Amino acid sequence: MSTSEPGPSEWSVPGQVGVGPWEGPLPDGDRWDPELLEQGDRRNVVDAYRYWRREAVAEDLAARAHPFHVAIENLGHDHNIGTVVRTANAFGAGGVHIVGRRRWNRRGAMVTDRYLALHHHPEAAGLVGFAREHGLALVAVDNLPGATRLERTELPRDCVLLFGSEGPGLSPEIRAAADLAVSIAQFGSTRSINAGVAAGIVMHSWVRRHADLSDAW
Structure with a gap:
């Protein structure tokens, strides 16, 4: 130039x-x-x-944010949280909620946490209260009994997408409070997929259904 x-x-x-x-x-x-x-x-x-x-x-x-939020339980200093935060930023989430421990490994976020609304809830009840107050459906993402296939489900427009810690998955408190449970179709030998990967899949599913793609970069 x-x-x-x-x-x-x-x-x-x-x-x-x-x-x-x-x-x-x-x-x-x-x-x-x-x-x-x-x-x-x-x-x-x-x-x-x-x-x-x-x-x-x-x-x-914040002015351009979508009406979905993302929540992940931080019960054991989960290394996937940074990836979830970075992906939530990319898809324009309305906010990210950390449930459990306040401290988490931010390396995977690649500084995107500075541009998002981050909320901390010491216990699941705080997250549930936030969702009810703001009219957000709680969508549990886990291989739960009775969960419907994400691929055959229409995600609510105003919602909180719930992800558990790597390994144990969602806590019983979160499961009990969920309005909807969805699972991701898998075809291999592993019981579950990485929480960060799962979050990206589900957020993109929400975008495909609800987002105005003319607003994308």
């Missing part, structure tokens, strides 16, 4: 991620981050959010 044209410049270092310092007259508006404009933006964000303040990105995502 010519320096006479305002906008982002390319990084001079081969393989560098992101864009370089802004070239030309600086843009107006409070969404822009002065430091990023001056030094360049190497964050893992879509081009539409280049040079935006983190708070501005979070506000815009």
